Amino acid sequence: MPFGHFEKIQWLGIVFSLIIILSVIFLVRERLLKEKYSLIWLLIGLFVLVVSLFRGLLDAFSDFIGVYYPPSAFFSLLIAGAYLLLLNMSVSISNLKAKNKAVAQEFGLLKLRLEELEKEMVKSDKGNSQ
Amino acid sequence: MQRTAEYGASQERSSTLAVIPAYNEQHNIMQVIQEIQAVSPTVDILVVNDCSTDATSMQVRGAAGVKVVDLPCNLGIGGAMQTGFKYALAAEYDYVVQIDGDGQHVPREVAKLKQAMRESGCDMVIGSRFLDVESFRTTWCRRMGIKFFYLMFRALVHTRITDSTSGFRLYNRKSLALLAQYYSSDYPEPDAIVLLKKHGLKICEVGVEMRARENGISSITPLKSPYYMSKVILTILVSCARPRR
Numbered sequence: 001m002p003f004g005h006f007e008k009i010q011w012l013g014i015v016f017s018l019i020i021i022l023s024v025i026f027l028v029r030e031r032l033l034k035e036k037y038s039l040i041w042l043l044i045g046l047f048v049l050v051v052s053l054f055r056g057l058l059d060a061f062s063d064f065i066g067v068y069y070p071p072s073a074f075f076s077l078l079i080a081g082a083y084l085l086l087l088n089m090s091v092s093i094s095n096l097k098a099k100n101k102a103v104a105q106e107f108g109l110l111k112l113r114l115e116e117l118e119k120e121m122v123k124s125d126k127g128n129s130q
Numbered sequence: 131m132q133r134t135a136e137y138g139a140s141q142e143r144s145s146t147l148a149v150i151p152a153y154n155e156q157h158n159i160m161q162v163i164q165e166i167q168a169v170s171p172t173v174d175i176l177v178v179n180d181c182s183t184d185a186t187s188m189q190v191r192g193a194a195g196v197k198v199v200d201l202p203c204n205l206g207i208g209g210a211m212q213t214g215f216k217y218a219l220a221a222e223y224d225y226v227v228q229i230d231g232d233g234q235h236v237p238r239e240v241a242k243l244k245q246a247m248r249e250s251g252c253d254m255v256i257g258s259r260f261l262d263v264e265s266f267r268t269t270w271c272r273r274m275g276i277k278f279f280y281l282m283f284r285a286l287v288h289t290r291i292t293d294s295t296s297g298f299r300l301y302n303r304k305s306l307a308l309l310a311q312y313y314s315s316d317y318p319e320p321d322a323i324v325l326l327k328k329h330g331l332k333i334c335e336v337g338v339e340m341r342a343r344e345n346g347i348s349s350i351t352p353l354k355s356p357y358y359m360s361k362v363i364l365t366i367l368v369s370c371a372r373p374r375r
Contacts, residue, residue, distance in 0.1 A: 101205055101315065105213040108178070108199040109220075116197075 013052030020045035040088065044081055144172045145224040148240075149214030151207055151297075152231030153180040156189055159231045163193050166229065166237040176217055177231070180210040186231075207297070208318035215301075215310035226301045235298040239338040243300035246336040253305040253331040254322070256291065257298035261337030275359060279320070282363070286370050287327040291335060294320040295362070298338060305331050317365045324369040 006014075024041045027033035033041075051058050051074060062073035148166055152159050159177065166175060175196045179187045181204040190198050199213055211228060218226045227243065229235045235257070243255045260276055276292060283291040297319055301309065305326055314321045326333055 097315075100203075101209050101212075104202050104205055105209065105216060108201045108213055109217055112197060112199050112217075 017049035151210040155231035158233040208315040212313040252334040257338035258293035
């Protein structure tokens with residue numbers, strides 16, 4: 001009976017998941033979060049929402065995978081999700097680092113080139129004025 | 131060959147660029163530069179200052195005939211060295227010799243690297259501390275480490291390398307073109323060996339004399355060395371598993 005009587009914890013889950021979902025939507029709208037990264041957060045929010053709305057689902061799932069204590073199954077799933085998310089972040093950081101490195105190198109080389117051009121300009125200015 | 135490349139439209143130049151990666155080497159770097167210039171006055175020198183917090187850059191700028199790249203943030207030895215490769219490639223140098231800014235590499239020994247490259251036709255020559263062991267007294271523990279890496283490289287890439295982490299190296303155009311593209315930041319030296327071998331380039335070693343560092347401290351302490359070794363091993367294994375690009 002999904003929409004019958006809700007336990008306190010269910011209300012908590014519903015409120016929490018709505019906060020996640022609405023925050024993500026807000027952040028994407030304000031361009032504070034890339035669409036690319038928003039998807040996984042939305043999925044996590046939806047997962048918490050669905051599990052909170054339909055209590056029987058979690059019981060059935062934990063029964064299916066052989067976990068006797070349904071909240072454990074819930075936590076395991078969330079932890080697995082968090083791991084994937086963290087891995088995703090590490091990949092993004094590595095990617096940023098590589099790009100940052102290339103930019104820093106190019107920046108240093110361009111600065112050297114600028115200095116040399118300036119030196120040459122000063123030299124040719126002197127040559128012209130004499 | 132016309133040489134008015136992107137970086138450095140200078141007059142006549144040598145075909146070799148000495149790249150000195152430097153991080154906080156204000157006490158050593160000038161001596162290194164003077165020694166290089168004393169041995170071979172014609173060689174061009176590029177110092178890559180890896181965002182030092184001391185007067186490294188200022189000191190070097192005082193020296194005649196030396197170019198300095200100041201990196202805007204610290205990239206580590208790999209990122210700094212790669213900057214040198216990129217410069218050399220754009221300025222169309224035929225050879226790059228890497229000499230560390232801490233003074234442990236002896237510029238006089240560059241001749242040995244060059245001779246080895248001429249004679250063997252290798253694309254990269256490594257100056258090894260351990261090939262002729264006269265100049266290098268070391269601990270048992272360290273010798274075991276060296277032996278281990280020697281066997282590892284022999285098994286993985288079928289090359290006899292005694293000093294895989296030595297940064298005293300001579301590169302030709304072929305190898306520096308590759309390394310300008312791919313050069314890892316953390317343990318670039320052993321990684322580069324695997325990368326070059328995978329691309330069918332030839333590597334050889336020649337025994338050279340090296341000095342104990344005079345100022346500053348080594349980044350590897352006894353406590354950290356197992357940590358260091360396992361990271362290097364991991365780097366090598368991963369680069370072996372990496373597909374050829």
